[in-house]
Amino acid sequence: MQLLFGRFAMSLEPDTKSILSWLAKQQDQMVTQLADWAAINTGTANLAGLRQLAELVEAEFTSITDHIDYLAVDPQTEVSSRGEVTERLLAGVLVGRRREKATRQAVLSIHMDTVYPADSPFQTLKLAGNVLHGPGVADAKGGLVVMLYALRALERYVEATGNRQLGWTILLNSDEEIGSLGSRNIFAQYGSDANFGLLFEPCLPSGHLIGQRKGSGNFEIVVRGQAAHAGREFYKGRNAVVAAANVARQLHELNGRWPDTTVNVAKIDGGGPNNVVPDVAVVRFNIRYPSQQHEAELSHDLERIVQDVPEGMVMSLHGGFFAPPKPLNEPYQQLLETVQKCGETIGLDLAWESTGGVCDGNRLAALGVPNVDTMGVQGGNIHSPQEYMLIDSLVPRAQLAFLTLISQVP
Known part of the structure; x- marks a missing residue:
């Protein structure tokens, strides 16, 4: 045969x-x-x-x-x-x-x-x-x-x-x-x-x-604010968890911008005692995308989100596209x-x-x-x-x- x-x-x-x-x-x-x-x-x-x-x-x-x-x-x-x-x-x-x-x-x-x-x-x-x-x-x-x-x-x-x-x-x-x-x-x-x-x-x-198969990338955005006593000096604080929630919202809004591309906000680390304004939060997310051509546009939008930082706070982007x-x-x-x-x-x-x-x-x-x-x-x-x-x-x-x-x- x-x-x-x-x-x-x-x-x-x-x-x-x-x-x-x-x-x-x-x-x-x-x-x-x-x-x-x-x-x-x-x-x-x-x-x-x-x-x-x-x-x-x-x-x-x-x-x-x-x-x-x-x-x-x-x-x-x-x-x-x-x-x-x-x-x-x-x-x-x-x-x-x-x-x-x-x-x-x-x-x-x-x-x-x-x-x-x-x-x-x-x-x-x-x-x-x-x-x-x-x-x-x-x-x-x-x-x-x-x-x-x-x-x-x-x-x-x-x-x-x-x-x-x-x-x-x-x-x-x-x-x-x-x-x-x-x-x-x-x-x-x-x-x-x-x-x-x-x-x-x-x-x-x-x-x-x-x-x-789609490509994939794993990322973290670290948000750093200012800790403060939630009762005595609340307004001196810069709440990293609130800023991280805004980052998560902006990331989620990227869904639908490109066909078959998804941005999944998986986790937010941060916070502590109720009487402390949190000074650090970490937003962890994954991106799936069908074409390598999308990487540049996605990277541009991630940098835009990181640069849109509230006064008195700092953000940094970590991670990357690990599987084309x-x-x-x-x-x-x-x-x-x-x-x-x-x-x-x-x-x-x-x-x-x-x-x-x-x-x-x-x-x-x-x-x-x-x-x-x-x-x-x-x-x-x-x-x-x-x-x-x-x-x-x-x-x-x-x-x-x-x-x-x-x-x-x-």
Whole structure:
């Protein structure tokens, strides 16, 4: 049987069929692997938990990589509730490589961190038939397992066929849930030369892929006023919380100015005892936008808001646009169509949809690397105590990734 994938042709030869059959028998091992990894809390701030997971993951990938290293990342700045800029330590990145000199190169990536902190009550795995509930089982430790088995399958293919013209790099970071602030430089260093990329974020609950993604930026506006006694000297005070509320209103009014662009005021830090005029407040907000062309106009409006400062007060803007939009250009669409046709081979009916969510696929796309970023497991309710994944999606998603990889072999 011969399948035509855009410019690529792939035959389901006996070796390929044999490896697909091998993957079909790996579900129990995949579930066990996933349960072991998901049992370790890896909230972004849990550096010890992330290091523990990285050591276990490194042990599993060692046998199929030429070399694998754990790279530290620089501390990143953050704004405290008092408006002070402090350093935040982050866990590192596992970088593994195979056949660096091969004709064609792939980058495969997924994050090891979750949104659940070490003291989160959501720590227990629960199996109910075909559904596994637990922290990170879908986002994205299930995808990490899928990646591991897809690459094990690829290496079986290379051994069977002798074709070593596809090399690959894995990038497993620990800070994606806060925007890959520390690991973005490692993506630029190790991912920019790849011909294509696969990222193992969970697919949509329907099983479909994500196509176009919006860009995203996280910001803080620090407002500094003057503290005063609320009874004796109220009028000597400059109320930072009131000024912050006005900033929040102006930010919210930006919604609707540009199509499909949203400004979400998420939190205002500030205030204290009722008898003190508050002197510091911090407005935290997120922007989602469909086109990089909007960044300049949005930045202009943010500066305008910060400069519109009441007398006796000071405002400062922090943060920035950390994930550019991921447009559906021609190379990206060709790769999506290839994945879709690979899915048809194993009975998956795949389509793709646009979303406002962002991931490391945005960062790779900005580096010029076409990538499909929802190659992970089927599940849902991510970022909530109801997170789940479907066990019977593990094998098909690994088969899908394997077929996609060999469709790119020269």
